Amino acid sequence: MKFNELKIGDLTARVPIIQGGMGVGVSLSNLASAVANEGGIGIISGVQIGFREPDFLKNPIEANLRAIRSEIKKAREKSKGIIGMNLMTAMNNYELYVKEAVKEKIDLIISGAGLPIALPKLVKDSTTKIIPIVSSAKACRIIIKSWLKHDRLPDAVVVEGPLAGGHLGFKFEDIIENKIKSLKDLTVEVKELIKTYEEKYSVKIPVISAGGIRTKEEIEELIEAGADGVQLASAFVPTVECDAHDNFKLAYIKASDEDELIIKSPVGMPARAIKTDFLTRSLNEGCDPIKKCYKCMPNCDFNNIPYCISVGLINAVEGNDGLIFAGANLKTINKFTTVKEVISNLLDD
Numbered sequence: 558m559k560f561n562e563l564k565i566g567d568l569t570a571r572v573p574i575i576q577g578g579m580g581v582g583v584s585l586s587n588l589a590s591a592v593a594n595e596g597g598i599g600i601i602s603g604v605q606i607g608f609r610e611p612d613f614l615k616n617p618i619e620a621n622l623r624a625i626r627s628e629i630k631k632a633r634e635k636s637k638g639i640i641g642m643n644l645m646t647a648m649n650n651y652e653l654y655v656k657e658a659v660k661e662k663i664d665l666i667i668s669g670a671g672l673p674i675a676l677p678k679l680v681k682d683s684t685t686k687i688i689p690i691v692s693s694a695k696a697c698r699i700i701i702k703s704w705l706k707h708d709r710l711p712d713a714v715v716v717e718g719p720l721a722g723g724h725l726g727f728k729f730e731d732i733i734e735n736k737i738k739s740l741k742d743l744t745v746e747v748k749e750l751i752k753t754y755e756e757k758y759s760v761k762i763p764v765i766s767a768g769g770i771r772t773k774e775e776i777e778e779l780i781e782a783g784a785d786g787v788q789l790a791s792a793f794v795p796t797v798e799c800d801a802h803d804n805f806k807l808a809y810i811k812a813s814d815e816d817e818l819i820i821k822s823p824v825g826m827p828a829r830a831i832k833t834d835f836l837t838r839s840l841n842e843g844c845d846p847i848k849k850c851y852k853c854m855p856n857c858d859f860n861n862i863p864y865c866i867s868v869g870l871i872n873a874v875e876g877n878d879g880l881i882f883a884g885a886n887l888k889t890i891n892k893f894t895t896v897k898e899v900i901s902n903l904l905d906d
Contacts, residue, residue: 558777560904563598563786565713565763566686568639568664570786571596572904575715575765577790578643578667579723579882580604581870583801584790586631591798591896593638600667601628603644603654605853608871617851618650622657629661639664641688645724646671647824649855655679667715670724670826672700677707686712690767692726694746701754710754713763715788716740716747720769722791722829722884729827732819740768741782748783769885773903791884792903798896802876808833812887823862824854831881835872839864 563573576592578584580602589599606628607613607620625642632640642658644651647670655666659680668676669690676687689711691697697714704710718740719725719732731737738746744766751762766779767788776787793799795806812831820840822828830836840863850857851867869880 558780560776560780561785563763563765564761565598565665565688568598568686570598570639572900573780573786574598574900574903575641575667575767575786575788576600576793577767577788578602578604578641579790579794580606580643580645581608581867582606582874583794583799583805584643585800586628586635588793588796588799588896589640590632590635590638591796592793592900593632593636593640595897595900596638597900598639598641598665599632599636600641600643601632603642603658604648605851605867605871608867608874614849617853618653621650621654625654625657626661629658629663641665641667641686643667643669645669646673647826647854649852651675652679659683659685665712669715669717669726670824672696672703674700674703677704677709681707688713688715688765690715690717690726691747692717693743694750696726697747697750710758710760711762713765713785714747714751715765715767716744716784717788718743718766718768720829720885721767723882724822724824724826724828727827729819729821732827740766740770741779744779744782744784771886771889773905776903789903791887791890792899793896794883795890795893796896796899797893801874804876805874805881806893808873808881809883809887809890810892812883812890814886814888817883817885817887823857823864823866828882829885831883831887833873833878833881835864835869835878836880839869 563570574597578600592599607624610620613620665686667688719737763785766784816832873879
Protein backbone atom coordinates (compact mmCIF):
# COMPACT_ATOMS: atom_id res chain seq x y z
CA MET A 558 0.00 0.00 0.00
CA LYS A 559 1.21 3.47 -0.86
CA PHE A 560 0.54 5.85 2.03
CA ASN A 561 -0.86 9.28 1.31
CA GLU A 562 0.27 12.53 2.86
CA LEU A 563 -1.54 13.69 5.99
CA LYS A 564 -3.14 17.09 5.47
CA ILE A 565 -4.42 19.03 8.48
CA GLY A 566 -5.74 22.34 7.26
CA ASP A 567 -2.87 24.06 5.47
CA LEU A 568 -0.29 21.75 7.08
CA THR A 569 0.96 18.77 5.08
CA ALA A 570 2.99 15.92 6.57
CA ARG A 571 4.77 13.81 3.97
CA VAL A 572 4.12 10.65 5.99
CA PRO A 573 0.82 10.04 7.83
CA ILE A 574 2.39 9.58 11.26
CA ILE A 575 1.98 11.73 14.36
CA GLN A 576 4.39 11.00 17.19
CA GLY A 577 2.34 10.86 20.36
CA GLY A 578 3.12 13.20 23.23
CA MET A 579 4.80 11.49 26.18
CA GLY A 580 5.34 13.16 29.52
CA VAL A 581 7.07 13.85 31.72
CA GLY A 582 9.99 14.79 29.46
CA VAL A 583 9.95 11.73 27.18
CA SER A 584 9.00 13.65 24.04
CA LEU A 585 10.58 17.08 24.01
CA SER A 586 12.26 19.06 21.24
CA ASN A 587 14.81 16.41 20.29
CA LEU A 588 12.34 13.61 19.54
CA ALA A 589 9.70 15.93 18.08
CA SER A 590 12.13 17.58 15.67
CA ALA A 591 13.55 14.22 14.57
CA VAL A 592 10.09 12.93 13.66
CA ALA A 593 9.28 16.18 11.85
CA ASN A 594 12.51 15.90 9.88
CA GLU A 595 11.44 12.47 8.64
CA GLY A 596 8.19 13.90 7.31
CA GLY A 597 5.90 13.10 10.24
CA ILE A 598 4.44 15.39 12.90
CA GLY A 599 6.54 15.76 16.04
CA ILE A 600 4.83 16.39 19.36
CA ILE A 601 6.30 17.98 22.50
CA SER A 602 4.62 16.92 25.73
CA GLY A 603 3.66 19.87 27.92
CA VAL A 604 3.15 17.81 31.08
CA GLN A 605 5.43 19.21 33.81
CA ILE A 606 7.73 20.25 30.98
CA GLY A 607 9.76 22.52 33.25
CA PHE A 608 10.94 19.74 35.57
CA ARG A 609 14.60 20.42 34.75
CA GLU A 610 14.36 24.17 35.34
CA PRO A 611 16.32 25.24 38.47
CA ASP A 612 13.28 26.84 40.10
CA PHE A 613 10.80 24.06 39.30
CA LEU A 614 10.25 23.05 42.92
CA LYS A 615 9.53 26.61 44.05
CA ASN A 616 7.85 28.01 40.93
CA PRO A 617 6.51 25.12 38.81
CA ILE A 618 4.15 27.30 36.78
CA GLU A 619 6.85 29.78 35.75
CA ALA A 620 9.26 26.92 35.11
CA ASN A 621 6.72 25.18 32.86
CA LEU A 622 5.96 28.37 30.91
CA ARG A 623 9.67 29.00 30.39
CA ALA A 624 10.23 25.43 29.22
CA ILE A 625 7.30 25.61 26.78
CA ARG A 626 8.97 28.58 25.12
CA SER A 627 12.39 26.96 25.21
CA GLU A 628 11.38 23.56 23.83
CA ILE A 629 9.34 25.02 20.98
CA LYS A 630 12.25 27.30 20.06
CA LYS A 631 14.74 24.41 20.13
CA ALA A 632 12.45 22.24 18.00
CA ARG A 633 12.17 25.06 15.45
CA GLU A 634 15.94 25.39 15.33
CA LYS A 635 16.32 21.67 14.61
CA SER A 636 13.50 21.24 12.12
CA LYS A 637 11.47 23.01 9.44
CA GLY A 638 8.76 20.36 9.76
CA ILE A 639 5.47 20.31 11.67
CA ILE A 640 5.79 20.67 15.45
CA GLY A 641 2.86 20.32 17.83
CA MET A 642 2.27 20.14 21.57
CA ASN A 643 0.23 17.74 23.66
CA LEU A 644 -1.44 19.37 26.67
CA MET A 645 -3.67 17.37 29.02
CA THR A 646 -7.06 18.96 29.56
CA ALA A 647 -7.17 17.68 33.13
CA MET A 648 -4.03 19.40 34.39
CA ASN A 649 -3.94 22.61 36.37
CA ASN A 650 -3.17 25.82 34.46
CA TYR A 651 -4.17 24.16 31.18
CA GLU A 652 -5.44 27.39 29.65
CA LEU A 653 -2.29 29.27 30.64
CA TYR A 654 -0.06 26.66 29.00
CA VAL A 655 -2.14 26.51 25.82
CA LYS A 656 -1.96 30.29 25.44
CA GLU A 657 1.81 30.19 25.90
CA ALA A 658 2.21 27.59 23.18
CA VAL A 659 -0.01 29.65 20.88
CA LYS A 660 2.14 32.73 21.52
CA GLU A 661 5.10 30.68 20.33
CA LYS A 662 3.16 29.88 17.14
CA ILE A 663 3.00 26.15 17.73
CA ASP A 664 1.60 24.44 14.63
CA LEU A 665 -1.01 22.39 16.44
CA ILE A 666 -2.24 21.39 19.88
CA ILE A 667 -3.50 17.91 20.74
CA SER A 668 -5.57 17.58 23.92
CA GLY A 669 -6.99 14.57 25.73
CA ALA A 670 -7.38 13.29 29.31
CA GLY A 671 -10.76 14.98 29.49
CA LEU A 672 -12.90 16.97 27.08
CA PRO A 673 -11.00 20.02 25.75
CA ILE A 674 -14.09 22.20 25.60
CA ALA A 675 -12.18 25.48 26.10
CA LEU A 676 -9.65 24.92 23.32
CA PRO A 677 -11.32 26.98 20.52
CA LYS A 678 -11.37 30.21 22.54
CA LEU A 679 -7.76 29.69 23.61
CA VAL A 680 -6.44 29.62 20.03
CA LYS A 681 -8.73 32.31 18.65
CA ASP A 682 -7.11 34.60 16.06
CA SER A 683 -4.15 32.26 15.69
CA THR A 684 -3.11 29.77 13.02
CA THR A 685 -2.67 26.96 15.57
CA LYS A 686 -4.64 23.84 14.67
CA ILE A 687 -6.60 22.07 17.41
CA ILE A 688 -7.05 18.32 17.67
CA PRO A 689 -9.00 16.54 20.43
CA ILE A 690 -8.26 13.00 21.54
CA VAL A 691 -11.45 10.94 21.83
CA SER A 692 -12.21 7.39 22.89
CA SER A 693 -15.67 7.18 21.30
CA ALA A 694 -17.96 8.74 18.76
CA LYS A 695 -20.09 9.99 21.66
CA ALA A 696 -17.19 11.99 23.14
CA CYS A 697 -16.34 13.31 19.70
CA ARG A 698 -19.90 14.51 19.17
CA ILE A 699 -19.96 16.31 22.53
CA ILE A 700 -16.73 18.14 21.73
CA ILE A 701 -17.81 19.17 18.24
CA LYS A 702 -21.19 20.47 19.41
CA SER A 703 -19.42 22.56 22.03
CA TRP A 704 -16.82 23.86 19.59
CA LEU A 705 -19.45 24.86 17.05
CA LYS A 706 -20.71 27.39 19.59
CA HIS A 707 -17.38 29.12 18.91
CA ASP A 708 -17.78 28.61 15.14
CA ARG A 709 -14.94 26.11 15.20
CA LEU A 710 -14.57 22.51 14.08
CA PRO A 711 -11.64 20.24 14.94
CA ASP A 712 -8.82 20.42 12.43
CA ALA A 713 -8.40 16.68 12.97
CA VAL A 714 -9.46 14.07 15.54
CA VAL A 715 -7.29 11.46 17.27
CA VAL A 716 -9.18 8.27 18.11
CA GLU A 717 -7.37 6.51 20.95
CA GLY A 718 -8.16 2.87 21.57
CA PRO A 719 -7.77 0.63 24.65
CA LEU A 720 -4.18 -0.44 23.88
CA ALA A 721 -2.70 3.04 24.31
CA GLY A 722 -0.21 3.92 27.02
CA GLY A 723 -0.70 6.38 29.84
CA HIS A 724 -4.14 7.58 30.86
CA LEU A 725 -7.05 5.96 29.06
CA GLY A 726 -10.51 7.30 28.31
CA PHE A 727 -12.39 4.19 29.39
CA LYS A 728 -13.74 2.69 32.61
CA PHE A 729 -11.22 0.63 34.56
CA GLU A 730 -13.54 -2.36 34.77
CA ASP A 731 -14.27 -2.32 31.05
CA ILE A 732 -10.56 -2.42 30.24
CA ILE A 733 -9.90 -5.28 32.64
CA GLU A 734 -12.89 -7.26 31.36
CA ASN A 735 -12.03 -6.53 27.72
CA LYS A 736 -15.40 -4.91 27.02
CA ILE A 737 -14.06 -2.12 24.83
CA LYS A 738 -14.28 -2.06 21.05
CA SER A 739 -11.12 -2.45 19.02
CA LEU A 740 -9.28 0.56 17.67
CA LYS A 741 -10.44 -0.39 14.19
CA ASP A 742 -14.11 -0.40 15.23
CA LEU A 743 -13.73 2.87 17.12
CA THR A 744 -12.07 4.40 14.05
CA VAL A 745 -14.98 3.34 11.85
CA GLU A 746 -17.53 4.82 14.27
CA VAL A 747 -15.76 8.15 14.60
CA LYS A 748 -15.12 8.32 10.85
CA GLU A 749 -18.85 7.90 10.15
CA LEU A 750 -19.65 10.72 12.57
CA ILE A 751 -16.98 13.00 11.11
CA LYS A 752 -18.34 12.43 7.59
CA THR A 753 -21.62 14.07 8.59
CA TYR A 754 -19.81 17.25 9.63
CA GLU A 755 -17.54 17.18 6.59
CA GLU A 756 -20.56 17.03 4.30
CA LYS A 757 -22.52 19.66 6.20
CA TYR A 758 -19.68 22.19 6.40
CA SER A 759 -17.74 21.25 3.24
CA VAL A 760 -14.50 20.63 5.12
CA LYS A 761 -11.98 17.83 5.55
CA ILE A 762 -11.39 16.61 9.11
CA PRO A 763 -8.72 13.88 9.20
CA VAL A 764 -9.23 10.97 11.59
CA ILE A 765 -6.06 9.71 13.26
CA SER A 766 -5.99 6.24 14.88
CA ALA A 767 -3.87 5.76 18.01
CA GLY A 768 -3.02 3.19 20.65
CA GLY A 769 -0.73 0.16 20.54
CA ILE A 770 0.07 0.35 16.81
CA ARG A 771 3.26 -1.55 16.03
CA THR A 772 3.33 -2.77 12.41
CA LYS A 773 2.81 -1.64 8.84
CA GLU A 774 0.03 -4.19 8.52
CA GLU A 775 -1.86 -2.60 11.40
CA ILE A 776 -1.50 0.82 9.79
CA GLU A 777 -2.80 -0.53 6.49
CA GLU A 778 -5.81 -2.10 8.23
CA LEU A 779 -6.67 1.16 9.99
CA ILE A 780 -6.34 3.23 6.82
CA GLU A 781 -8.54 0.77 4.97
CA ALA A 782 -11.06 1.23 7.79
CA GLY A 783 -11.08 4.99 7.17
CA ALA A 784 -8.17 6.47 9.12
CA ASP A 785 -6.23 9.26 7.43
CA GLY A 786 -3.17 8.64 9.57
CA VAL A 787 -1.91 7.11 12.79
CA GLN A 788 -0.39 8.30 16.05
CA LEU A 789 2.38 6.27 17.66
CA ALA A 790 4.27 6.93 20.87
CA SER A 791 5.86 3.84 22.45
CA ALA A 792 7.56 2.82 19.20
CA PHE A 793 9.65 6.01 19.35
CA VAL A 794 10.87 5.56 22.94
CA PRO A 795 13.93 3.33 22.35
CA THR A 796 15.32 5.67 19.69
CA VAL A 797 18.55 7.61 19.90
CA GLU A 798 16.56 10.82 19.55
CA CYS A 799 14.07 10.20 22.38
CA ASP A 800 14.55 12.71 25.21
CA ALA A 801 14.35 10.13 28.02
CA HIS A 802 17.29 8.52 29.83
CA ASP A 803 18.62 5.26 28.37
CA ASN A 804 17.42 3.37 31.46
CA PHE A 805 13.88 4.47 30.60
CA LYS A 806 14.33 3.17 27.06
CA LEU A 807 15.73 -0.14 28.36
CA ALA A 808 12.57 -0.68 30.39
CA TYR A 809 10.62 -0.78 27.12
CA ILE A 810 13.14 -3.07 25.44
CA LYS A 811 13.19 -5.52 28.34
CA ALA A 812 9.44 -5.52 29.07
CA SER A 813 7.36 -8.64 28.44
CA ASP A 814 3.59 -8.98 28.23
CA GLU A 815 3.55 -9.84 31.93
CA ASP A 816 5.12 -6.47 32.73
CA GLU A 817 2.21 -4.50 31.25
CA LEU A 818 -0.20 -3.31 33.96
CA ILE A 819 -3.52 -1.48 34.01
CA ILE A 820 -3.48 0.71 37.10
CA LYS A 821 -5.70 3.28 38.74
CA SER A 822 -3.69 6.46 38.43
CA PRO A 823 -3.62 8.99 41.28
CA VAL A 824 -5.32 11.43 38.90
CA GLY A 825 -8.43 9.25 38.92
CA MET A 826 -8.11 7.57 35.52
CA PRO A 827 -7.10 4.07 34.47
CA ALA A 828 -3.67 3.94 32.87
CA ARG A 829 -1.33 1.44 31.23
CA ALA A 830 2.18 1.24 32.67
CA ILE A 831 5.22 -1.01 32.91
CA LYS A 832 5.75 -2.90 36.15
CA THR A 833 8.57 -1.29 38.14
CA ASP A 834 9.74 -1.64 41.74
CA PHE A 835 8.40 1.87 42.41
CA LEU A 836 4.95 1.00 41.08
CA THR A 837 4.75 -2.39 42.81
CA ARG A 838 5.88 -0.96 46.14
CA SER A 839 3.58 2.04 45.92
CA LEU A 840 0.50 0.02 45.03
CA ASN A 841 1.14 -2.70 47.61
CA GLU A 842 2.54 -0.71 50.51
CA GLY A 843 2.04 2.95 49.69
CA CYS A 844 4.90 5.33 49.07
CA ASP A 845 6.81 7.47 51.48
CA PRO A 846 4.83 10.48 52.77
CA ILE A 847 4.45 13.13 50.07
CA LYS A 848 6.23 16.21 51.34
CA LYS A 849 5.83 18.44 48.30
CA CYS A 850 2.70 18.85 46.16
CA TYR A 851 3.40 20.09 42.63
CA LYS A 852 -0.27 21.07 42.18
CA CYS A 853 -0.20 19.49 38.73
CA MET A 854 -3.77 18.17 38.90
CA PRO A 855 -6.92 19.67 40.38
CA ASN A 856 -8.49 18.08 43.45
CA CYS A 857 -5.42 15.95 44.19
CA ASP A 858 -5.54 14.92 47.84
CA PHE A 859 -1.87 14.08 48.25
CA ASN A 860 -2.52 12.69 51.74
CA ASN A 861 -4.65 9.90 50.31
CA ILE A 862 -2.94 8.77 47.11
CA PRO A 863 -0.49 5.83 46.83
CA TYR A 864 2.22 7.97 45.22
CA CYS A 865 2.88 11.34 43.61
CA ILE A 866 2.51 10.95 39.87
CA SER A 867 4.89 13.84 39.14
CA VAL A 868 7.63 12.31 41.31
CA GLY A 869 7.14 8.89 39.72
CA LEU A 870 7.29 10.18 36.16
CA ILE A 871 10.22 12.53 36.74
CA ASN A 872 12.25 9.82 38.50
CA ALA A 873 11.68 7.43 35.60
CA VAL A 874 12.55 9.81 32.76
CA GLU A 875 15.81 10.68 34.55
CA GLY A 876 16.78 7.01 34.64
CA ASN A 877 15.77 6.08 38.17
CA ASP A 878 13.12 3.73 39.55
CA GLY A 879 9.76 5.35 38.89
CA LEU A 880 6.53 5.36 36.92
CA ILE A 881 6.75 4.39 33.24
CA PHE A 882 3.67 4.64 31.04
CA ALA A 883 3.65 2.55 27.85
CA GLY A 884 1.32 1.17 25.22
CA ALA A 885 0.48 -2.52 24.81
CA ASN A 886 2.41 -5.13 22.81
CA LEU A 887 5.84 -4.08 24.05
CA LYS A 888 7.33 -7.44 23.04
CA THR A 889 7.70 -6.00 19.53
CA ILE A 890 9.89 -3.20 20.92
CA ASN A 891 13.13 -5.04 21.54
CA LYS A 892 16.13 -2.93 20.49
CA PHE A 893 17.64 0.52 20.39
CA THR A 894 16.90 2.19 17.07
CA THR A 895 16.44 5.55 15.37
CA VAL A 896 13.43 7.61 14.36
CA LYS A 897 14.34 7.12 10.70
CA GLU A 898 14.40 3.34 11.10
CA VAL A 899 11.09 3.25 12.97
CA ILE A 900 9.30 5.24 10.28
CA SER A 901 10.96 3.33 7.44
CA ASN A 902 9.93 -0.02 8.91
CA LEU A 903 6.35 1.16 9.30
CA LEU A 904 5.87 2.68 5.87
CA ASP A 905 8.36 1.33 3.34
CA ASP A 906 7.39 -1.40 0.88
